[in-house]
Amino acid sequence: MSRTESNMLALGTTAPEFSLLDTVSQKTMNLHALNGEKGTVIMFICNHCPFVIHVNPEITKLASEYQKRGIKFIAISSNDVENYPEDAPHYMRIKAKAENYTFPYLYDENQEVAKKYDAACTPDFYLFDAELKLVYRGQLDDSRPGNGLPLNGNDLRDALENLLSEKKINPLQKPSIGCNIKWKTQV
Numbered sequence: 001m002s003r004t005e006s007n008m009l010a011l012g013t014t015a016p017e018f019s020l021l022d023t024v025s026q027k028t029m030n031l032h033a034l035n036g037e038k039g040t041v042i043m044f045i046c047n048h049c050p051f052v053i054h055v056n057p058e059i060t061k062l063a064s065e066y067q068k069r070g071i072k073f074i075a076i077s078s079n080d081v082e083n084y085p086e087d088a089p090h091y092m093r094i095k096a097k098a099e100n101y102t103f104p105y106l107y108d109e110n111q112e113v114a115k116k117y118d119a120a121c122t123p124d125f126y127l128f129d130a131e132l133k134l135v136y137r138g139q140l141d142d143s144r145p146g147n148g149l150p151l152n153g154n155d156l157r158d159a160l161e162n163l164l165s166e167k168k169i170n171p172l173q174k175p176s177i178g179c180n181i182k183w184k185t186q187v
Helices: 050-067 089-098 112-116 153-163
Strands: 019-022 028-029 038-045 072-079 106-108 124-129 133-138 178-179
Touching: 019 133, 038 153, 050 072, 050 153, 050 178, 072 153, 089 106, 124 153, 133 153
Parallel strands: 038 072, 072 106
Antiparallel strands: 019 028, 019 106, 038 124, 124 133
């Protein structure tokens, strides 16, 4: 299990636009059709990463809580499915249903979206405000597989609460740690 940290995209960055296949609905979706009235959480995840498997219950819980409050959640998988077939779109659809995702699970086949977001690991979390400006990026919380710390989503939850109550979000943010995105090899 590799331990790769987030690259920590600069706060204030405008969310790069994308148009990707939602593996659940089988429809192409874009950021401006999916963004939330009060904010948008974009997560780079995948099916097989132990770090993502560990946080799946909490991201499902957070989405359930905050979507009612004007925050949209979007999950994206950018892994190379040739070398990691368990992350292929048909398996993404199965995983989304098994985990009860209430948000789109998009497939970034050419990995361009991950590059635009400077995503490095799974899971990698980004919170954008209503104007799609980056206000938080980094970890869900301090829990990791096997470290014994409770899974509670405190870091992202704190940022969400501050965004919704129009309070300043602490700019000192911890990077996420997870498996590296499985990049395609260049020929």
